[in-house]
Amino acid sequence: MIDTFWLISLLISLTGIICYWLLIFNRLANKKTVQPFKDPEPVSVIICARNARIHLERNLEAFLMQSYPEFELILVDDGSNDHTEEWVKSQQAIYPGLTYLRNQKTTKGKKQALCLGIANARYNWIALSDADCRPSSNFWLSTMMSERGPETEIILGYAPYTTKTGWLNRLIRFETLLNALQYLSASETGIPYMGTGRNLIYHKTIFDPQALQAELAYGDDDLLISRKANATNTAICIASDSFVYSGPSNSYETYFKQKWRHYATSNRYSPSIKLYLIVFFACFIAYHISLFGVFIFKSYWIGMGSLLLYWSISWPLFCKQCQIFKEKNLCMYYPVLNLIYLIHLVIQFPFLWIKKRKW
Numbered sequence: 565m566i567d568t569f570w571l572i573s574l575l576i577s578l579t580g581i582i583c584y585w586l587l588i589f590n591r592l593a594n595k596k597t598v599q600p601f602k603d604p605e606p607v608s609v610i611i612c613a614r615n616a617r618i619h620l621e622r623n624l625e626a627f628l629m630q631s632y633p634e635f636e637l638i639l640v641d642d643g644s645n646d647h648t649e650e651w652v653k654s655q656q657a658i659y660p661g662l663t664y665l666r667n668q669k670t671t672k673g674k675k676q677a678l679c680l681g682i683a684n685a686r687y688n689w690i691a692l693s694d695a696d697c698r699p700s701s702n703f704w705l706s707t708m709m710s711e712r713g714p715e716t717e718i719i720l721g722y723a724p725y726t727t728k729t730g731w732l733n734r735l736i737r738f739e740t741l742l743n744a745l746q747y748l749s750a751s752e753t754g755i756p757y758m759g760t761g762r763n764l765i766y767h768k769t770i771f772d773p774q775a776l777q778a779e780l781a782y783g784d785d786d787l788l789i790s791r792k793a794n795a796t797n798t799a800i801c802i803a804s805d806s807f808v809y810s811g812p813s814n815s816y817e818t819y820f821k822q823k824w825r826h827y828a829t830s831n832r833y834s835p836s837i838k839l840y841l842i843v844f845f846a847c848f849i850a851y852h853i854s855l856f857g858v859f860i861f862k863s864y865w866i867g868m869g870s871l872l873l874y875w876s877i878s879w880p881l882f883c884k885q886c887q888i889f890k891e892k893n894l895c896m897y898y899p900v901l902n903l904i905y906l907i908h909l910v911i912q913f914p915f916l917w918i919k920k921r922k923w
Contacts, residue, residue, distance in 0.1 A: 569857075570854050570857035570858050571866070573850055573853075573857070574854035574855060574857075574858055574870055576847075576850075577847045578851050578870055578873070578874060580844075580846075580847030580851075581844070581847040581851055581874070581878070582878065584844050585877060585881050585882075586877065588749045588750070589745045589746075589885065590884075591749050591753065592745065592748055592749055592752065592802060592885065593888065595752065595800075604632065604633050604634070604706070604709060605687070605688065605712070606633075606635060606636075606686075606687040606689065607632065607634075607635040607636075607689045607691050607705055607709065607765070608636050608638060608681075608682075608685035608687040608689065608691070609627055609635055609636065609638065609691045609693070610637075610638045610640065610681035610682065610685065610690060610691070610692055611624075611627070611638070611639050611640070611693055611694060612640045612674040612678055613639060613640070613642060613644065613648060613695035614641075614643060614644055614674070614677075615644045615645065615646045615648070616696065617644070617646045617647060617648045618646075620648065620652070620695050621651065623696065623697060624637075624662075624695075626698045626699050626702075627699060627704075628659045629702055630704060630705045630706070631702045631703055631705075631706060632705040632706050632709075635661065635687070635691075635705060636662075636685075636687065637659070637662050637663065638663045638665060638681045638684060639652050639662065639663065639665070640666075640677040640678070640680055641666045641667065641677075642667050642674055642676075642677040643667060643668075643669030649664065649666060652664045663684070665680055665681060667680050678692075679773055682771055685768065687768075688767055688768045688769070689709070689765060689766075689767055689768070690768055690771070691705060691708070691764070691765045692763075692764045692765070692785070693761075693763060693808055694762050694810065696810050696811055697723065697762050697809065698808065698810070699807075700804060700806070700807040700809060701804075701805040703806075704806055704807075704808065707801060707803050707805040707806040708721055708763075708765050708801045708806045710801075711799040711800065711801045712799065715796050715797055716797060716799045717766060717769070717770050717797040717798070718756070718767075718770065718792065718797055718798040718799070719764070719766070719798075719799050720747070720751055720759040720760075720798065720800045721759075721760070721764060721800075721801050721806050721807070721808065722744050722748070722760075722763060722801075722802055722808075722889060723740075723760045723762035723807070723808045724740055724741070724744075724807055724889065724890070724891065725740055725811065725812035726810070726812065727893065728812065731904065732812075732813075732814075734894060734897055734901060734904075735901065736812045736813065736819060737891055738894055738897075738901045738904075738905060739823075741886070741889055741891055744889065745885060746841065746844065747759070748800045750837075751798050755836065755840065756793035756794065756798040757786075757789065757790050757833055757834070757837040757840075758786045758833075759786070759789045761785035762808050762810060763807070764785055764789075766792075770788075771788070772792065786829045786832075786833075790832070790833055790834065790837070802889070804889075804890050807889075807890070820911075845909065848906070849906065849909060852902075855870065855871060858870075875898075879899070882895065882898050
């Protein structure tokens with residue numbers, strides 16, 4: 565007979581994870597399509613780069629060719645030694661809207677370079693991305709700025725990774741999509757808490773160097789948004805023309821270190837946001853562990869019944885989100901990706917309490 569502990573844990577965690585899918589994540593599927601923007605404001609696009617000439621040669625033109633009435637692109641060279649300066653200056657003859665700045669780097673991370681770029685921006689609206697990123701279309705800026713309303717000061721975008729073969733790539737894209745569902749849905753709910761610096765726009769007036777916490781080498785986007793975003797000044801953009809793609813990690817070790825920086829930043833979120841995230845991950849992990857416990861006690865009907873209920877609700881909703889975010893080929897792998905993601909979370913769990921000392 566099934567142990568009471570496992571049964572209660574199974575029911576509570578299953579109810580919790582289904583509520584997240586039905587009541588929170590599903591908000592994005594019902595988001596209305598915006599009308600084309602009116603009275604476009606000029607934008608300063610800022611890209612901070614360090615030894616990224618190869619990426620710039622591949623991607624910078626896609627930013628410079630945006631179909632937008634008035635914008636500038638500021639490239640902040642964050643102490644490169646790969647001849648970035650020579651190459652960028654050769655491009656200025658072709659693209660007069662391209663500005664080159666060289667940061668005299670004295671700190672780790674890119675916060676110093678970001679402050680330099682914003683200080684030299686001509687326009688009040690700041691659009692951020694990275695050298696290894698590429699907009700999905702020439703309408704990235706116009707689509708993002710179309711979400712601007714009378715009170716909007718922040719526009720959160722989606723920054724997926726390009727599709728490659730293999731399970732590591734599927735895991736990276738699955739987690740990226742799931743993280744986007746968390747922070748974009750939270751914003752739609754009225755509790756914005758983060759954005760990704762690969763695809764983010766905000767008004768210069770909200771920029772606060774102190775909010776960046778310069779003593780930390782990471783978290784330049786998360787820390788600012790968590791301090792300045794609220795229910796009325798934050799909008800999201802999930803139209804496919806607004807996506808900004810970047811290349812995924814080629815090894816799990818590299819990806820693990822990248823996620824470690826994000827988890828280190830999440831420790832500085834507000835208590836309410838921590839609760840929002842902890843409850844989701846606790847329900848996700850507890851459900852699968854409880855399911856394992858139920859099967860150990862040979863309560864196969866209860867276990868299979870709960871699993872079918874979980875899949876019948878979350879799988880179609882996940883596939884709907886895959887269509888919205890152009891990740892359709894992840895849909896068929898959903899059950900397997902759940903298991904891989906569970907293992908991934910368990911591996912990372914101890915590092916939430918280990919301080920990240922190096923960039």
